[in-house]
Amino acid sequence: MSSLIFQEKKLRAFTESVFLAMGCSNTHSALAADVLLASDLRGIDSHGVARLSGYIRLWKKKRINATPDIKVVHETATTATVDGDGGLGLVVAPFAMQIAMEKAEKYGSGWVAVRNSNHFGIAGYHAMQAVSRDMIGIAMTNASPLVAPTFTTERLLGTNPMCYAFPAGKYPPVVVDMATAAAANGKLEIAQREQKNIPAGWVQTHTGDSTTDAHALKAGGSLLPLGSDREHGSHKGFGLSATVDILTSILSGANYGPWVPPFVAFLDPLPDLPGEGIGHFHGAMRIDGFRPAADFKHHMDNWIERFKSAKPINPDQPVIIPGEPEVEAEKVRKLEGIPLSEPVVKDLGELAVMLGIGKLEE
Structure with missing residues (x-):
C-alpha cells in the first residue's frame, strides 16, 4: 500500500489543531502533539498521529477530560x-x-x-x-x-x-x-489497513488456535x-x-x-x-x-x-542495539518527511471535516 509523505512541521501543526479543537490548552496541545510526533519520527507508526481519531472518539464519549x-x-x-x-x-x-x-x-x-x-x-x-x-x-x-x-x-x-x-x-x-x-495492537491495525496477514504467534482465535489473520482479534480472539x-x-x-x-x-x-x-x-x-x-x-x-x-x-x-562488534550470523545483519532503529528512522524522517498510509491520511481528512479545522497538507 502506498504512502504519502508529510513534513514534520505541517504534521505537528495539524496535530496541535486537533487537540485545540478538543478544548486542550495551547501548552497541552503542543505537548500532546510532541509525544505523537516523536512516535512517528522514530518509526513507531502504530502510536503516532494514526491514533488521533481514537482520542477524539474517547473525548466525544466524555472519557477524556480536555482540561484536567x-x-x-x-x-x-x-x-x-x-x-x-x-x-x-x-x-x-x-x-x-x-x-x-x-x-x-x-x-x-x-x-x-x-x-x-x-x-x-x-x-x-x-x-x-x-x-x-x-x-x-x-x-x-x-x-x-x-x-x-x-x-x-x-x-x-x-x-x-x-x-x-x-x-x-x-x-x-x-x-x-x-x-x-x-505484538502491539497497533501493528495489527497497520496490517488491517494494508490488508496483510500477520506472523504466526501474535494472535490466537477465540478457541485458542494459532492464526495469521489480522482481523482475528476483532472476531473474538486475543493477543x-x-x-x-x-x-x-x-x-x-x-x-x-x-x-x-x-x-x-x-x-x-x-x-x-x-x-x-x-x-x-x-x-x-x-x-x-x-x-x-x-x-x-x-x-x-x-x-x-x-x-x-x-x-x-x-x-x-x-x-x-x-x-x-559481535560476529554476526549474516554479515549483512549486525547486532542491533536497543533504540538504534528508531534513531536511524528519526534521522531520515527529519530530512525526508513522515510517511502516512492512505487509510490514515483518509482518516485524518475525515477528522478535519468533523472538527472544522484545516486539512492536512503534504
Missing part, C-alpha cells in the same frame, strides 16, 4: 501518586515524569505512580526525558485487556509496554522500549504474551505484563487486568470498575548516585561498541 486538574494526591520524599483527572495520558505522563526527575535530582531517585489517566503514547518518550539529566528513565503503562495469559483464551491483560532508557557518551542512549505482548506459547516462553511475557499491571494500577489505584477501560469507547456506559482510569508508573535514577556519570557513560560506550 492533574495533581499529586499522595507523596513522600522519593515517591508520589498522581491523579490525572481523566486527562490525556500524553499530558498526564510527562507531568508525572517531571516529578520523578525532580525527586531524583534532590534525593537520588524518584518514583511516581499514576491513576485516572488515558493512553500515553510510546513509553520511550517519557523514559527518555531523564537521559539528558544523566539519569536512567523508566516508564510503563497498563492498557485495554487484549492479551490472554498463558493457558487461557480470556483477555485479562493489555499489551502493557515498558521502557528503560540509559544515557551513553558519544552514542545515542540505549532505549529498551517494548510491549510485553508478542498472545511475549513468547507466544508456553514452549517458547509465554509464561515469561505473562510475568512481565503482570509486573507492569501491578506497578501501574494496583499501586496507584487505577483499573487493572480485565477492568482497564478500552482505548476505543465501545463500552457505554462503562461497568462498575475497581479503580480510576488507566495507570502508569515512572521512575528516574541519578547515575551519580551509583558512580560518576562520566564513568558510566564511558562504559556504556564500551558496552555498545562490544555488542556492535
